[in-house]
Amino acid sequence: MVSSLDTIPRERVGEIYMGWFSGLQRKKKKGSGAVAKQRLKTLLISDRADCSADLINGIKGDIGLTLSKYMEVDVDHMEVNILQSERALRSDGSMMLVARVPFKEINKVIC
Amino acid sequence: MSEVIVVTSGKGGVGKTTSTANIGMGLAQMDKRVVMIDTDIGLRNLDVILGLENRIIYNLVDVVEGTCRLKQALIRDKRYPGLFLLPSAQTRDKSSVSPEQMKKLVEQMREDFDYIILDCPAGIEQGFQNAIAGADRALIVTTPEVAAIRDADRIIGLLESQQIGRMDLIVNRLRFDMIRNGEMMSLEDIMDILSIDLIGAVPDDENVVVSTNQGEPLVGRNTMAGQAYANICLRLMGQEVPLLAERYQTGWFRRLTRFLVRG
Numbered sequence: 001m002v003s004s005l006d007t008i009p010r011e012r013v014g015e016i017y018m019g020w021f022s023g024l025q026r027k028k029k030k031g032s033g034a035v036a037k038q039r040l041k042t043l044l045i046s047d048r049a050d051c052s053a054d055l056i057n058g059i060k061g062d063i064g065l066t067l068s069k070y071m072e073v074d075v076d077h078m079e080v081n082i083l084q085s086e087r088a089l090r091s092d093g094s095m096m097l098v099a100r101v102p103f104k105e106i107n108k109v110i111c
Numbered sequence: 112m113s114e115v116i117v118v119t120s121g122k123g124g125v126g127k128t129t130s131t132a133n134i135g136m137g138l139a140q141m142d143k144r145v146v147m148i149d150t151d152i153g154l155r156n157l158d159v160i161l162g163l164e165n166r167i168i169y170n171l172v173d174v175v176e177g178t179c180r181l182k183q184a185l186i187r188d189k190r191y192p193g194l195f196l197l198p199s200a201q202t203r204d205k206s207s208v209s210p211e212q213m214k215k216l217v218e219q220m221r222e223d224f225d226y227i228i229l230d231c232p233a234g235i236e237q238g239f240q241n242a243i244a245g246a247d248r249a250l251i252v253t254t255p256e257v258a259a260i261r262d263a264d265r266i267i268g269l270l271e272s273q274q275i276g277r278m279d280l281i282v283n284r285l286r287f288d289m290i291r292n293g294e295m296m297s298l299e300d301i302m303d304i305l306s307i308d309l310i311g312a313v314p315d316d317e318n319v320v321v322s323t324n325q326g327e328p329l330v331g332r333n334t335m336a337g338q339a340y341a342n343i344c345l346r347l348m349g350q351e352v353p354l355l356a357e358r359y360q361t362g363w364f365r366r367l368t369r370f371l372v373r374g
Contacts, residue, residue: 033296033300034293036257
């Protein structure tokens with residue numbers, strides 16, 4: 001191996017080690033189990049509604065945009081879900097869109 | 112009162128047939144009269160898992176077509192009184208039987224058995240429609256993998272639209288060491304996504320491979336999977352049994368019980 005620590009400027013060595021270290025930490029925080037769960041959630045929304053993930057993301061974006069006129073919405077933690085029939089307590093077999101929108105503050109100027 | 116239970120999953124290879132064999136035999140151990148019906152026409156497997164493959168004379172299609180009487184096709188499992196298998200046909204295809212015929216057959220069996228357990232083929236085509244036609248309730252088998260859970264969700268949707276009486280989930284092949292390390296979805300994660308009742312959690316247990324090699328289901332035996340299947344049977348009979356999985360959540364306890372159970 002030609003590239004060893006000698007060829008890297010001294011002041012960058014710490015940086016590289018830190019990057020490697022935080023990479024390890026991040027990996028421990030979110031294992032592949034959590035990745036699988038997140039992927040499934042997105043997948044099942046489009047499966048259940050028989051539409052593309054893009055469409056759901058569009059709905060999600062628009063809801064966030066509309067609500068952000070009135071409140072400070074935490075867009076990163078917004079969840080949009082589609083539930084089917086019995087599990088959503090709908091006896092007619094129709095589906096239901098459920099949005100969970102965390103927000104920090106209501107904008108009092110407009111209200 | 113008899114109950115007709117279909118064991119289904121959508122995805123193949125998650126443990127439907129193994130679960131059917133173990134639950135069927137487990138209920139028979141508890142002095143119930145049980146018949147297991149293999150509805151996977153063309154790819155029969157339940158006979159092999161049960162070690163009854165050499166005793167087949169007539170099959171499901173023969174009964175439906177009237178080639179033989181029902182009693183002639185039923186194989187009595189000599190290990191337990193009251194345990195029977197109706198094998199599937201290996202050289203026919205799924206269209207040999209219709210959902211109406213299956214419904215009629217199952218109704219005919221109700222008076223002779225406490226539990227009629229249908230082993231469903233993978234997929235959502237006619238074989239699936241045949242298997243669920245006469246069922247009162249469904250056991251949905253899945254594993255902690257994205258593809259298996261996705262298919263389970265699809266099956267749940269289909270069963271709901273068919274208005275089946277009740278649905279319960281069996282999560283198979285759980286690895287508690289991986290769950291602790293965050294590298295496998297936990298039971299809570301799966302329940303959160305599928306939101307149906309859980310009736311059993313079966314640990315990934317190498318004894319299952321040994322038992323299928325031998326054609327001897329391991330239900331009730333002193334192994335992790337054997338205990339898990341026995342608990343599922345008790346829950347099917349209406350008893351409340353705590354989840355075996357809860358005991359394995361902590362590392363040292365699991366190692367200790369594994370050590371003790373091994374003998």
